[in-house]
Amino acid sequence: MGEMEKNNRIFKGILVLALILILAGSGSIYYFRLDAPVFFPHYYDLRVQRDDMYAENLVLRYVTNAYDTREVTAAQFLELPEVMLFASEREEAIFSWESQEKGVPGEIHGRYSVRKVYVRNLSIPEEVQVDGKVIRNLKVQFDDGSEMTVDIGELHLYEPQRKEEESPYEHVSSSGSSDGTSLTVYRMLEELTLTETKSPLADKLKGRLDWRIDEKLPEEAVGHVYGERSLLNVSSEVLPGEDSMDAYAVFDVHPQLTFMDGEGKRFTQRFYNMRSQAENYSFSGLRAFIRERGRRDE
Amino acid sequence: MSKGYRKIFWGTILVSFLSPGGSISLVFVLIGWTILTSGIGALAEHSASGSFKRLEKVAVAAAAVSLVAGVLYELLLMRFPPIVYYPIVVMAVELILFHGIFAASYEYFSGIEDAGTARMAEEKDRSYMVLMGIALVVLSVFYTFNHSVTGVLGFFASLISKIYLLGSMHELKKACEEEKSIEEEQPTA
Numbered sequence A: 001m002g003e004m005e006k007n008n009r010i011f012k013g014i015l016v017l018a019l020i021l022i023l024a025g026s027g028s029i030y031y032f033r034l035d036a037p038v039f040f041p042h043y044y045d046l047r048v049q050r051d052d053m054y055a056e057n058l059v060l061r062y063v064t065n066a067y068d069t070r071e072v073t074a075a076q077f078l079e080l081p082e083v084m085l086f087a088s089e090r091e092e093a094i095f096s097w098e099s100q101e102k103g104v105p106g107e108i109h110g111r112y113s114v115r116k117v118y119v120r121n122l123s124i125p126e127e128v129q130v131d132g133k134v135i136r137n138l139k140v141q142f143d144d145g146s147e148m149t150v151d152i153g154e155l156h157l158y159e160p161q162r163k164e165e166e167s168p169y170e171h172v173s174s175s176g177s178s179d180g181t182s183l184t185v186y187r188m189l190e191e192l193t194l195t196e197t198k199s200p201l202a203d204k205l206k207g208r209l210d211w212r213i214d215e216k217l218p219e220e221a222v223g224h225v226y227g228e229r230s231l232l233n234v235s236s237e238v239l240p241g242e243d244s245m246d247a248y249a250v251f252d253v254h255p256q257l258t259f260m261d262g263e264g265k266r267f268t269q270r271f272y273n274m275r276s277q278a279e280n281y282s283f284s285g286l287r288a289f290i291r292e293r294g295r296r297d298e
Numbered sequence B: 001m002s003k004g005y006r007k008i009f010w011g012t013i014l015v016s017f018l019s020p021g022g023s024i025s026l027v028f029v030l031i032g033w034t035i036l037t038s039g040i041g042a043l044a045e046h047s048a049s050g051s052f053k054r055l056e057k058v059a060v061a062a063a064a065v066s067l068v069a070g071v072l073y074e075l076l077l078m079r080f081p082p083i084v085y086y087p088i089v090v091m092a093v094e095l096i097l098f099h100g101i102f103a104a105s106y107e108y109f110s111g112i113e114d115a116g117t118a119r120m121a122e123e124k125d126r127s128y129m130v131l132m133g134i135a136l137v138v139l140s141v142f143y144t145f146n147h148s149v150t151g152v153l154g155f156f157a158s159l160i161s162k163i164y165l166l167g168s169m170h171e172l173k174k175a176c177e178e179e180k181s182i183e184e185e186q187p188t189a
Helices: A002-032 A281-297 B002-017 B024-048 B051-076 B079-111 B115-145 B148-185
Strands: A040-045 A056-066 A072-077 A085-088 A108-111 A112-120 A134-143 A146-158 A169-176 A181-188 A192-198 A207-211 A231-237 A249-254 A256-260 A266-270
Touching: A002 B079, A002 B115, A040 A056, A056 A146, A056 A249, A056 A281, A072 A112, A112 A146, A112 A192, A112 A281, B002 B148, B024 B051, B024 B079, B079 B115, B079 B148, B115 B148
Parallel strands: A040 A146, A040 A249
Antiparallel strands: A056 A112, A072 A085, A072 A134, A085 A112, A108 A112, A134 A146, A169 A181, A181 A231, A192 A256, A207 A231, A256 A266
8 A cells, every 4th residue: 555655745735735825825915905996096198178079088008907897987186076077997888788897897907906997978078178277086986886086196187278379380291119219300480499298297207208309308499590491390298207106107198389489479388199108007116106106005 | 346436437527617697607507517416426326435425415506506606706806806816716615625536436446455446546536636726725815916928828738737637537437347348247156
C-alpha cells in the first residue's frame, strides 16, 4: 500500500491547497471590494445646445466592483437642479426596447469594472442660464433605487456664440489622431491681435494636456499680431499624467481665443479635438487610482 | 466490472462537458450524474471491500454540490462574491470522487492479484491529481483576478485533466474486458 499512501498524501495536499486558495481568494475579493462606485475626475468644456434634443452626449466614467449589477439610470447636476438628465449605461439605447446589449455592462479589470454612463438630453430650457456655470457635483440614480452624490471633477458649461458677422479668419484644417495629438489651422483674412486665451481647465490638466499656439505656450502667445494671410496653428498633445489620479482623468476641453482687429472689434473662436484617449485600464492602475482618490477625499 | 467503468466514462462526459447553466444542460448533467452513480453501483456489486459502495454516496453528494452551486451562482453573485469559486468546489468534490474510484480500483485489482492493472490505477490516479491540482491553482487565480490568460490556461488544464480521466476510465474498462476474456478462455480448475 506504500504507493497508494503516497497518492493519499497528494490527495490531501491538493484538498488543503484548494481550501487555502478559496479562503485566500475570498479574502482578496473582500479586501479589494469597493463600498461604493468611484467616479473618475472629468474635466469638460461642455457646449450646451438649446435646440437639438440629442445634440451632445456627455460620457462619464466610473469604477465599481466587477459584476456589479446596478446601472445608472438618471443623473442630475447639483448646481442645476432644475435640469433632469436621462442617463444610461447602454450605448445608443435611449429607450429600453432599443437595448441590444445583454448582461452586466462594463470592462472588467481584475476585481473592478470600468463603466460608462451616457448622459443624454443635454438640452437645457431657455430660461435656465448656464453660460459660464461650473458643475462639480452630480447626483446619480441607480436602477435599484439607490442614489449617490459624487464629485465629478469640473464641467464648464458654455453656450455657442452666434456668429453675426463675417469671420476675419477662415478654417483651413483640423486633425486629431489616436496618438493624442491634434492640429487646427486658421488663416487670417486681416491683421488681428491675439488678446486673450481662455481655458479654465488648463491648471487641472497640467500633467495631461500640452496645448500650444504656434508652438508657444498660450500665455506667451497673447499679444502676437497676425498679419493678413498668415496662419494660426493650434496644436495639442495628450500626456500620460504624473500620478494615477491624473492618468485616469477624463477630459475634453475647448479653449477659446480672443482676437482684436484694427478697429478694436473682438472675435472669439473655440478649438476642439483636445480630449483624453481610450484608456488602457489595468487592475493595478485602478487600484492605485482608488487609493489615491480615497486619500485625497479624506 | 467493465460495465461499471463504461458508465463512469459516459457519465463523466455528460457531467464535464455540459456545465449546469440552462435548463436543458441541467437535465443532461443530472442524467450524467445518474449514469456515473449507477456505474459506481455496478463496480460495487463486483467488489467485496465496500469501498465502491461508499463512493456511491460521495457521487450523490458531488452531484448535489455541482447542481445546487450552479443554480445558486447567478442568484448569489452580488450578495456573496466568494460564490465565484463554486467551480473550484465542484472540482474538489470531483477529485474526492475520482481519487476514491482509483483507490478502490487499486484495492480491487490488488485483491484479485492483478498487479499490473493495480499499478496502472495508482499511476493514473497520481497523474490525474497533479493535473487537477494545476487546474485548481490556475483557475483560482483566474476567478480572483479575472485574468484572461490564466482563464485560458485554466480551461485547458481542466480540459486535459478531464480527457486524462476519461482515458484512464477507458483503460480500466479495457483491462477488465481483457481479464474477463482470459477468464473465459482459461476457466480456473
